[in-house]
Amino acid sequence: MSEQAALTLDRIRAAADRLAGIAHRTPLLTSATLDARCGARVCLKAEPFQRGGAFKFRGAYNRLSLLSADERARGVVAYSSGNHGAAVALASSVLGVHAVVVVPETGSPAKLAAIEGYGAEIRRYDPARERREAVAAALAEERSLTVIAPFDDYDIMAGQGTLGLELAEQAGELDLVLVPVGGGGLAAGVATAVTSLLPGTAVIGVEPAGADDTYRSLRAGRRVSLEAVDTIADGLRASQPGELTFPINQRLLSDVVTVDDAAIIEAMWFCFSRLKVVVEPSGAVPLAALLAGAVRADGRRTAVVLSGGNIDPADFASLLHSLPRTTPSTIPNSPGRLQPRDAAGAPEGRSEGGTGRWVGPRGQAGNTASPPAHG
Numbered sequence: 001m002s003e004q005a006a007l008t009l010d011r012i013r014a015a016a017d018r019l020a021g022i023a024h025r026t027p028l029l030t031s032a033t034l035d036a037r038c039g040a041r042v043c044l045k046a047e048p049f050q051r052g053g054a055f056k057f058r059g060a061y062n063r064l065s066l067l068s069a070d071e072r073a074r075g076v077v078a079y080s081s082g083n084h085g086a087a088v089a090l091a092s093s094v095l096g097v098h099a100v101v102v103v104p105e106t107g108s109p110a111k112l113a114a115i116e117g118y119g120a121e122i123r124r125y126d127p128a129r130e131r132r133e134a135v136a137a138a139l140a141e142e143r144s145l146t147v148i149a150p151f152d153d154y155d156i157m158a159g160q161g162t163l164g165l166e167l168a169e170q171a172g173e174l175d176l177v178l179v180p181v182g183g184g185g186l187a188a189g190v191a192t193a194v195t196s197l198l199p200g201t202a203v204i205g206v207e208p209a210g211a212d213d214t215y216r217s218l219r220a221g222r223r224v225s226l227e228a229v230d231t232i233a234d235g236l237r238a239s240q241p242g243e244l245t246f247p248i249n250q251r252l253l254s255d256v257v258t259v260d261d262a263a264i265i266e267a268m269w270f271c272f273s274r275l276k277v278v279v280e281p282s283g284a285v286p287l288a289a290l291l292a293g294a295v296r297a298d299g300r301r302t303a304v305v306l307s308g309g310n311i312d313p314a315d316f317a318s319l320l321h322s323l324p325r326t327t328p329s330t331i332p333n334s335p336g337r338l339q340p341r342d343a344a345g346a347p348e349g350r351s352e353g354g355t356g357r358w359v360g361p362r363g364q365a366g367n368t369a370s371p372p373a374h375g
């Protein structure tokens with residue numbers, strides 16, 4: 001089956017049926033301050049209120065509920081100390097499946113405690129000596145477990161796509177959707193749902209400047225691997241786009257833009273102070289793109305995915321403390337105060353005078369032109 005045929009609206013709808021009554025239908029938040037600042041109507045899809053505190057439960061539960069009786073009896077293994085690990089642990093406990101989660105021994109104790117709290121077995125590895133994928137594969141082999149990949153799996157993507165399905169239903173008409181990109185599973189699922197249900201809506205991916213593998217890969221026209229990643233957005237530290245997610249994102253995303261860590265912290269601050277919502281760095285990346293002016297809404301009906309809220313309270317406090325002392329009234333009422341990644345070192349394919357605008361494959365392929373990402 002080709003990748004086009006493999007992630008379809010029907011597959012996402014089937015995932016939504018499985019998740020009905022199990023996952024939360026998360027709310028759309030709005031803020032008059034945000035609308036005024038962006039010059040557009042903006043809604044925020046609030047996945048910190050999802051089970052497990054992030055959208056990841058959608059994909060994990062969908063994938064696990066498709067296991068055969070035999071696979072369920074043998075158990076699963078996932079490699080992630082973050083939201084995917086916790087989501088697999090939680091979905092496994094809901095479905096009565098034994099889960100092993102492979103985590104770095106240097107991982108945050110709070111995150112490991114969350115995974116253990118959901119009842120998963122923890123298997124620690126030394127990141128200096130071992131690769132987590134290899135550790136998981138060896139365990140899978142030894143104990144006949146099924147590996148649950150974090151993003152490169154159509155049923156994981158279909159589960160994440162249910163977020164896009166809900167968004168289209170809840171928001172009605174939309175011109176622009178902003179979604180974070182790590183390995184690209186969430187973006188692929190959301191873009192598939194949104195572009196099928198609301199044709200003409202531009203879906204723009206947002207990455208941290210210090211982990212801009214998809215941004216570079218789209219411009220290079222192939223999957224580029226970064227030698228190192230450096231960002232506070234721990235869920236977006238993928239160094240290479242997924243093999244299955246990349247062609248979908250290449251086809252469906254209108255653009256990918258990047259934001260720096262300072263912009264991410266400002267977006268977290270905005271969510272906390274204005275919306276009273278705790279959003280983790282990875283989850284605040286798309287809002288950071290709007291607030292920093294990396295994407296201009298310019299009157300377009302815009303939806304922003306706040307993908308998760310899992311952060312250690314002490315880390316949250318110290319990130320917010322690291323902001324220069326400002327009050328809401330001293331923050332300019334217009335986007336662009338914090339600049340997105342500048343043109344230095346921009347990968348090939350950059351256009352539009354260093355604004356960061358990328359004319360994506362949809363445009364190159366002569367498909368329906370999306371509204372411009374930047375004003």
Ligand SMILES: Cc1ncc(COP(=O)(O)O)c(C=O)c1O
Nearest residue numbers: 083182183184185186235307308
């Ligand atoms: C909160 C949050 N947002 C976004 C992502 C990125 O998801 P994907 O890897 O499917 O692109 C992750 C991944 O862990 C995450 O935890």
